[in-house]
Amino acid sequence: MPDVLLSIADIPWGVMTIVLPLAGAMSSFLWPRRALPLGLATALAIVICVAGLGWQLVQQGAQRYAVGGWGAPLGIDLYADGLSLLMLMMTAVVGLGISIYSCGYFNLERARYFWPLWMFLWAALNALFLSADIFNLYVTLELLGLAAVALVALAGGADALTGAMRYLLVSLLGSLCYLLGVTLLYHSFGSVDIAILAERVESSPTVWAAMGLMITGLLLKTALFPLHFWLPSAHASAPAPVSALLSALVVKASFYILLRLWLELFPFASAALAQLLGLLGAAAVLWGGLQALRQTQLKMLIAYSTVAQLGYLFLAFPLASITGWTGALYVLLSHAAAKTAMFMAAGNILYFGGHDRIVDLDRVVQHLPLTITAFALAGISIMGLPPSGGFIAKWLLLEAAILSGQWWWGIVLILGGLLSAAWVFKVVGYAFTRSEVPHEARAVPAAMEWTALLMAMVAILLGLFVPWLLALMEIGLPFGGVGSAG
């Protein structure tokens, strides 16, 4: 291999994905007039760093960095394997889309608050996906929550402030539960490093208490039914790009932690607990789908669909097979792209017509063909029709359900897909009805329409590049097993 490529693989890309957005946050805070170009440049740079990290992982396998040269248990370790890489890639793609979209969406006044907070949130996300110890995970989770709450409040107005306040309380409560669990584990085993803990942890009442606390806290933050009560109002009242990043990225972060802990720290967790998580997931799929169907406002509808989609993630726990985990991961990725596109589309519709009442949509959407196309394409992925990432996810989960003999989870998948289809077509149907009423309108910047469409295309294309992504996922074998996810 040429030297240049070798030396590229030696740069600590992982660390840079955290440092860069932090620098971006600082600089856009210090020079608010330049916030937009600074933010965009940072977003691009992060994408390049994540690509670099990907190259590094492909070349050298899973990576462990000792930040500042101090290794665990003294210093902070960062760890990157295929799972972290996919999460970082998802964040980078969605993040870039959101950055471009918000150029058109926010006026100058709002932009100076948006960019520092968003960059800060991005840094917290990247750090979270790379953290190798449970205390570090706590810190990043807390930072993430605070940045997210501030972003929700950015919309101003009573709705947004109520939503933000509720979100803040829930977020703090969730992190607190998690922190208690961390303390218990640290007290018992004298380490917070996941790899070290994994060797020492064994089933005991303390560990079970810690596990219960941590899982509860994370479920609250992931908004798993019935702990989802805070999500719809927070996600629906935020500005569109913020709704997108909350639904696509922030709730996934706490799920990611849960997944890591489940796979590495708590392999002894009983099957009953897995069944319980699956049951809650199933309830979320059905309840979220039904609620989505009942909504009269587009953004509330999309927010409830997030509740349903998060439910799918938990169906993998009782299935407990590589195929199942891959399926859940695919739900996570394709939902991120699709939901971003949907919230962007909803944002365009609000921007254009000043409302998002579903019954009056026909007056708006016919003037925004690209936007409704984005919504429809994203909808295809959300309801799991081919060709899309959502279809692959559904296929894998269904396969895992049948293989494990637990076909009833498959029925939940199918019903959830049908419910999503019902509300997607309910909305898309308005694109075809004739509306005679003229409409007072505000032109939507082309960048906003096109980013929505591109994000939807990502969700579709995820369904066509599966083997390639699965190969990345297997770096470091985060789900155990030997290679192929078949």
Next chain:
Amino acid sequence: MNWGAALPLFVLASSLLPGLVIFFLPEERVAIRSTLNLVGAALKLVLAGVMVWGIFHGSHFETRLPLLPGLDLLLRADPLSMLFVGLSSILWLVTTVYAIGYLEGSPNRSRFFGFFSLCVTATVGVALAGNLITFLLFYELLTLATYPLIVHRGTEVARRAGRTYLIYTVAGGTLLLIGTVWLYTLAGTLEFTPRGFLSTLDGASSTALVIIFVLLIAGLGVKAALIPLHGWLPQAMVAPAPVSALLHAVAVVKAGAFGIVRVIYDVYGIQFSATLGVTLPLAIVAAVTIIYGSMRALFQDDLKRRLAFSTVSQVAYIVLGITIVGPIAAVGGLVHLVHQGVMKITLFFCAGNLAETLGIHKVSEMNGVGRRMPWTMAAFTIAAFGMIGVPPLAGFISKWYLGLGALDAGQGWVIFILAGSSLLNAGYFLPILYAAWFKTPADAWPAERSFGRRETAWALLAPPLVTAFLTLAVGLLASAPFSPLQWARFITTLEYAE
């Protein structure tokens, strides 16, 4: 990439790419849009011709792209798929001409032609799919591409029809998905193989295989409009005439019927299906559908609704021909895939002409219309006689082989179904013909448009004349090489070979 691997992709691209471009064309660019449409359609026809020629001479056309570990996105041209590809390419070209004439001056044409092209792409994808997951992919794509065409008019009725269509087809697609995944977990492969890949399967219980068969056939039966899954089809006729024509002759119902043939021949295998005991129940469902559809057609005054129920009945011939389990009946069923398409598209074109030119939508308004529009009604008459099964037209060939095959396979009861159905066909077509040719016209047509000395626009008249001619030709020249009949024989020799 060599030619053998590229051709299936090109056949898809010849309608996909024009379709995508057309979406972005401004409404008033009629010339560019029509050119793109026609060039795409002509190109597809040429490519299909090349593939038919190649397959006959033993070439292989196969494109394989990895989709999931162990599962590929597989496009493969075999004789059966070429039967459907050939039908789609010919009728797409004709329908494109018709649609350009039909929609002249109406709004949202870019959207219409965009989805129209996607619809044909999905149909050809269904035809070329080399395994069940690829089939599923295009089958669902077909649902998505057709929905905008059905609701195109944007009226309340159209919306309701669209919703009904979606409820049926999405539910059907779901059943198909469950069956497909289940089958995959049992068999570990989904690749279509001549004479099936399940008969050699060890350890799978035949109960599971029967349930999967029911799931797959129910999923496909929705589009094929088998009783009791046909409810969407008569409603969907609110769509513009070219859409109805395409829906009834090529795209949707045929995709369902074609899928049933695929599942029976290349997944289960005809002999294994017969051993499992699933063919006779399906034959009975098909027989009931044939009679029921014709009975309902008898009492419809709305012309397109009458034709729609006739489709319900006629498409079931294909399923019947396959499930009789015998090579001769199979020829009849397979050839009907093409013959029904040619005849039914003619009838829908003519119905569209009557509606566009004279505002006639009902059978009761058709008195004496033969004198006002002789060419249109001549085409209609040929196609209607074909449907009834008058020799030497297309429908006669199908029914002849079906009847002969039924006797050959010892299923004498089918003869009664065929005879009864022919009587019923005559019962709902002959009064139309009588009224059109022999009754005196009313004083004024409901909504007449003048086209000068011609009875209607060229673009509307030429397509039904061409397809009516085809109805005659495939019957008269049934033993010529490359006729649908010969090709159907070619397919059955492969399936029934030892």
